Amino acid sequence: MKYLVKKIVTLIMTLFLVSVLAFLAFQIIPGDVVTSILGTEATPEREEALRKELGLDKPPVVRYVRWAGNVLRGDFGESYRYSKNMNQMMPVAELIGDKLPVTLLLAALSMILIAVIAIPLGVFWARSKNKAFDVLMNMGTQTAMAVPSFFLGVLVTYLFGIVLKWFAPGGYVSYRDNFWGCVRYMIFPAISVAIPKIAMTARFLRNSMLMESGSDYVRTAYSKGASERRVAYFHVLRNAMMPVVTFLGMIVAEIVAGSIVVEQVFSLPGIGKLLISSISTRDFPVVEILILYITFVVIVVYFLVDVLYRIIDPRISNK
């Protein structure tokens, strides 16, 4: 319980610090949202009016306090750039709420692929005594890790979309219209996200297992008459998973925060894409909330990793 309170206090403090930093960053970086909206041709009066309308005439501290107060009340403000209809701007909550499921779905599919493929592959690789297979895996994983993700996206599109015709490139189906259709399409971007991570995870797990195999308790297990297979799955795997869990946590945080490049390549309306466009148009309310969201996700995932760690390794909770 004490542990949970501690974690929540840390979370709140971090969110506060990050929101201040993000706010400050927006004060410092060059470029003005008013110019960005109206263009360079606008009259000074028109600029002044818009500035007032957006509340940008107030000093930064006042603006931050007002914004933070609104966020705490659940009002995330309105986008400067996206309009809902002719006379109303798009609320940030709605904007992000619309795009978040796309990213989360992509993240979930990628994580499933990583877990289902990388873990058995890593174990198999660690147990294999075949030299040729080892060389093959070494080369394969190194290649998979080295290929830039946009190129991987293009390759996947070419192979599955154009050669095999398993999906229509660019034909994104909204999850609102057809959920399973959407999942079907999303598998391919998920593959592009997953391939390098699978390579890394499998490699990592294999090294971790080989290292654990030298432990004394492994020798003890053999001395009881356990088979190699039993020792690998029953004794080594769980201990070897510990560093891998941290690594997987990092990957989850990275993917849930938005796979910017892959979303671009497969034209997915996810938050990665939204983040890029909001930064370039100085759409401050959107960026600030996105940054808070990413921070939140990263911290929560790390918290979950920590909990998982405690489950896997009983030594930790006792320290």
Place this chain on the structure above:
Amino acid sequence: MIKIDNLSVAFDGPEVVKNVSFTIGDGEILGVVGESGSGKSVTALTLMGLVAESAHVTSGEIYYDDQLLLKAGQPRNNALYRQYQGLKMSMVFQEPMTSLNPTMKVGAQVEEVLLLHDKQDPKAPTQSKSKAPAGNLAKSAKSESAEAKAKAEAKADAEKKQRPAKEASKNALLAWHERRVQEKEDRKRRVLEALLNVGLKDAQRVYDSYPHQLSGGMRQRVMIAMAVILHPGLIVADEPTTALDVTVQNQIIDLLRKINHEQKNSLLFITHDLNLARRLCDRILVMQDGCIVEEGATEDIFCDPRGDYTKKLISAVPGRTGKKKTSNSSTTPLVEVHDLNVYYRENANSLFGKTVKKCIVKDANFEVYEGEILGLVGESGCGKTTLSKAMLGLNKMIDGRIVHHSNSPQMVFQDPYSSLNPTKTVGWLLQEPLRAQGILDPSKAMTEKDRVAAAYDMLHKVGLKDKYYARRPSQLSGGQRQRISIGQALITRPGLVIADEPVSALDVTIQAQILDLIRSLQEELKTAFLFISHDINVIYQVSDRIMVMKDGKILEIGETEEVFRNPQDAYTKELLR
């Protein structure tokens, strides 16, 4: 029962075990004694079929009850070995801290032995059980479970005839489930029984614990429970007590003897400690450089050693006789310690957690006299090192007073392999304390030439030749490194040197040499030593006075001979056993 014939093993290079032949009789305790690198562990692991795959058996055969287990030139038959490992022969390892799986409960780990060997023989699952003549409790448990099993089967059978097929299969499933539960409970009872038998009184709690929740001695008992639960004919114990404290060591030895006595299994006991071998074994093999150099009944070996190496080994063992009389009679205090409490901060790294001050050394009052060797003996965790750190000024969280009447004390550490900077030469290392002294106190600064001369002088004093001056620590043996550490401590001519377990990482013969060196340097330079060790015999050999410590308290302090002849405290008596 076990016959090893002309066994040689090599790891991509020279053979580490050479033409070793011996037999182990039924119920016999055979000791294998030798220093590190003598091939005793490799022999045991080869016998158990656990040696690394990079090891090649280059000659010889191993038989267990006339069954050929291993033959040179043939690949190891792992399937055959699995039927022996755990069931007919088992092993207890040296490192109880790491030999249990840290993520599995202890009970499950012991139970695994049962699971593995019940499973391997699905047709006769009770075969291994019937071999166990353990206590009455286990027996009645077994008959109970057998009865219940029979009942359940009978019930299922009877019902099968009466009711429709669907119902019957459901019942069969239920009965099968019941049987599984029964078997599981049965196994648990046997594990608890085994844990009790090895002296773990709180068996239920141990069963549900993870290894890190148990002490080293308890873990070693768990390892032994694991090894004996199926009553194998052979138990191999590879330095089972080396990592344990003396008092725990005694208990484990007693336990091994008790098990050997009750279960009548053979024990192959591997150790570097001749005293232990003498206390436990019927027969002893002495190994050196992979060869058996002497073999015979324990008393014959000790009373009438034939080989030179055996003689050397036996004379190197620190005993409680033949001590050289030291000439020290000074009672001028060099260091006075008054009402000293030393604390440690717990949780110091946590942001929110409260830091707790823990008292490690309680109420220490003693003096170190000029030019004496004061031995400090105690078990791990009793506060020996904490006390020495406080005396060096490395721990500032203290109450009480420490008064030094000489210049700053120096220290010799336990592990000669990691306490010397591997990138520097011996000459540089020896000069370093002089350089540091020069920086701290410019009046003592020396010229480069003087430092080099002093380093050479110290090199000779610690018994090394000039050629070692330019070597690096990796080119030295453990004993040579410890000589350098001692030289480093003495080169600034401190009044007091604190030596924290300086010989415990070394082999017996090397240990004897280093103890001789410390004694002669102390005679020559009149330096006082605070000599810390867990080994009471080592302390006896070097110390003028000894101090016994337990749980942070100093229990006893006095002249060495006096304490040995007439120990006052119960704990000291236990140590002296």
